[in-house]
Amino acid sequence: MVNNLDIIKKYLEKHVDNPPEILTPESKIKEIGIDSLGLLELIFEIEDNYGIHLPENLPMPETVGQLLEIVEQYKPAIGNE
């Protein structure tokens, strides 16, 4: 099973110049090198990874933890992945 935090770490390694060494649920998304456009792309990649489509009226997460919560809520249950 792919860990959600790993998806974010991989995204940062691929797309950001100086990714933070430590990523925690409290990390603010805009402070780890992801701006509003980057966040759209990250959500897009997460959706692709799980084959889901998050509702468009979701409030934009401000922290890594909030993003992870959203993913947990909408990703398929284990066994259905």
Place this chain on the structure above:
Amino acid sequence: MRRRVVVTGIGMVSPFGGDAEDFFERMMVGESAVRLYRHPSSPDDLSQPAVCCTSFSPELTIGRSLSSMTDRFSQLGLAAAFSAWSDAGFARIGAGADDFGVSWGTGAGGALTYEKGYLDFFERGKRRVSPLTVALAMHNAAASNIAIALGLGGSCLSYSVACASSAVAIGEAYRRIQSGESRLMIAGGSEAPLSLSMMLAWNAMRVVAEGDEESAYCACRPFQEGRTGLVLGEGGAALVLEDWNHAVARGARIYCELAGYGQSCDHSHLVRPDAVGQIKAIKAAMEEAELSPATMGYVNAHGTATQEGDPIEIDALRTVFGADAADLAVSSTKSMHGHLLGAAGAMEAAITVLAVARQEIPPTAHLQKVSADCQGVRHVMGCGLRDRPFGAAISNSFAFGGSNAVLAFRQLR
């Protein structure tokens, strides 16, 4: 009174991998960057002679963050602009100003990004495209990214005038400095035309030069008897244009003066050029720069190596230069760097600036027998011309659609 404008920085993404001086030295010995280019994902093994900047690494040049938010045409543009900026003596951070601007040219903009969207949709079964598509593909993405990265708060303009796009971008930047609206402009262009759809489209027009693995190197032969057409090239080039007084006050190194800009429209045919329109643009640039035919040292020709285009340009030059045409040094460097479409004008302006500054004239590579319909000027061949002092040069850009743009560069006086 109009302000005078000087060139204080040159930058480019060279297909050879080095800087602008290295690129120019290679031009001087007739070294071609054209190779047989095989499209990496074409189902039909699509290949044609082309110029690809294979050694260009966006991540190493402009960084990972910027690379992941930009189409290749913007990446080439950012790299060229950064290199011109640094060449003009500015630090990457904190040297921008509110009356410095960007003037950029591109013909196809983010064509690769759109193509990726189509391929995702039709070939890979995805039923949606990346949310970055608009921001990556828009024609002004290169200009805006340059302005953001360098902190340039003046005008940020993009021109799409087919193969004259970046010559127009440089000319219009020149006008803004002349009028006093801007003290400094980064002006240039970038193009990434090696997409499946662009390669197929140009092929379909029957204007792309023929060539295989062995012959691709010399496939583009402007003015040559039996020439078979143009080769597409990707790349980017930029000039830093500056108000003369501003450049002098900060002690900038000055390459030469941009002293004239002529523009016209053939208003006759979409893809068949017309000498009358070209003559008008050449004359306008020369008159503004106060250049007589006898004082002109070099013409960097549009010279795409198509059967139709080359003789019309030579006809225009013969008409403008009259009795002086026979001794007029003319070359088309597209024989070596290919046709950069919307970035061609900027690449060739950079070469023309270096020619004036270094007093060296690059050749038309692979030109051995001048076609009967291209005679009447002094074609520069072989290893170019040195030891022939000259005060001024022009760079011609003649676009599909009939738009003509000519830039005149002059030694300082």
